[in-house]
Amino acid sequence: MSRLGTLGARLYRGEVGYDFVGKRKIWYGISILITITAIVGLAVRGLNMGIEFKGGAVFTVEKASSISVTQAQEAAQEASGHPAIVQKLGNGSMRIQVSEVDGAKAGSVAKAIADDLKVDPKGISDEVVGPSWGEQIANKAWIGLGVFMFLVVIYLAIAFEWRMALAALIALIHDLTITVGVYALVGFEVTPGTVIGLLTILGYSLYDTVVVFDSLKEGTADITKQTRWTYSEIANRSINGTLVRSINTTVVALLPVAGLLFIGGGFLGAGMLNDISLSLFVGLAAGAYSSIFIATPLVADLKEREPQMKALRKRVLAKRAAAAAKGESLDDDSAAEGAHDEAPKATTTGGVVGQRDRGRGRPSPGKRR
Incomplete structure (x- = not known):
């Protein structure tokens, strides 16, 4: 078994781990920043909205390998009187976008660009896009986003509980905000491809979160019937148990998406694929x-406020204090703990959670109780 596989097995069995939940304030601070x-x-x-959303004309210049982007940009701006966005495509052609150009002006602008660049006017095709089309796309995207989030919250509330649904919703908003913010900061153009990418990441964002939630739901069944672990400790074990799977x-x-973004978009001029890949990558x-640093720690925060969980924490801490005063190990007290006796107890040492698997009899790499 590989080292990563061995680590994953040890994390799953609770032999080693990191205290994600205990350091949640650090992760919250990073996310807020x-x-x-x-x-x-x-x-x-602001967002650099594409021509599909604000209207204009798109000119495609065939056999433009000898024309620089700067030359085409200057020619298009002089011919139209408006800023132009120029992109070289992988087949040797060039795409020129000019906003605020309607169908009546498109022909004359295309001819002026051809004259300036000294190319055959027949080698330039034009396409006019009205802003109403982009507005329809945006409205449908907002509707789709709203419906998706509503269904996700309802499903998670039924399959798990409302606290998990709320945490997943906050994580989704967190992911979308960061992605849109990156688009604004780097100045990438927002196109229908961007909208597709944003809608696609919603499912990916939930995947790892639901995996951890499922493990947490299983680990906290009948949690109040034992006095060995708090809810936060079991939540932390759920994160560690699925950590390697989430990373893998x-x-x-990310690897194929990075290929689309850096190779397809950066070197081949992949057009819409570039717009989709950036939103997917981020x-x-x-x-x-x-899913690791926000959703599950947030669930633990919400659950620890419940009276039952507060009472459980007091019982757990009291039992540990009593055992420590007597110099006894909690591992020796095994008969009456119920189904949760097979779960490891977390003890924090320097931020790393050392744990003991009682079923296998393997000692913790950390401090022995």
């Missing part, structure tokens, strides 16, 4: 982060 940066970038720079699935998903990374 990143979110504020994204919101400020969105407010100051995220890396495998959204996948943010989703993996939020």
Whole structure:
């Protein structure tokens, strides 16, 4: 078995682990800082909306390998009187976008561009896009986003509980805000491809979160019938138990998306694929982060406020204090703990949770009780 596989097995059995839940205030602070940066970038720079949303004309110049982007940009701006966005495509052609150009002006602008660039006017095709089409796309995207989030909250509330549904919703908003903020900060153009990418990351963002929630639901069944572990400790074990799986699935998903973004978009001029890949790349990374550092710790915070969980924490701490005063090990007190006796007890040492698997009899790498 590989080292990563061995680590994953030890994390799953609770032999080692990291105290994610115990350090949740650090993760909350990092997320708040990143979110504020994204919101400020969105407010100051705004989104660079594509021509599909604000209307204009798109000119495609065939056999434009000898024409520089600067030359085409200057020619288009001089011919139309408006700023132009130029992108070289992988087949040697060039795409020129000019806003606020309607169908009546498109022909004359195309001819002026051809004359300036000294190319055959027949080698330039034009397409006029009205702003109403982009508005329809945006409205449908908002409707789709609202319906998706509503159904997600309802499903998670039924399958798990409302606290988990609320935490997943906050994590989703967190991921979307960061992704949109990155678009504003880097100045990438927002196109229908961007909208597709944003809607796609919603499912990816929830995937790891639901996996951890399922493990947490199983681990906290009849939790009040034992006095060995608090809810937060079991939540932390659920994160550690699925950590390697989350990392593996995220890396495998990010690699092809990175190929689209850096190779397809950066070198081949992949057009819409570039728009989709950026939103997917940022959204996948943010989703993996939020599922580990935001969603589950937030659930633990909400659950620990319940009277039952508060009472459980007091019983657990009191039992540990009594055992420590007598110099006894809690591992020796095994008969009456119920189904949760097979779960490991977390003890924090330097931020790393050392745990003991009683079923296998393996000692903790940390402090022995």
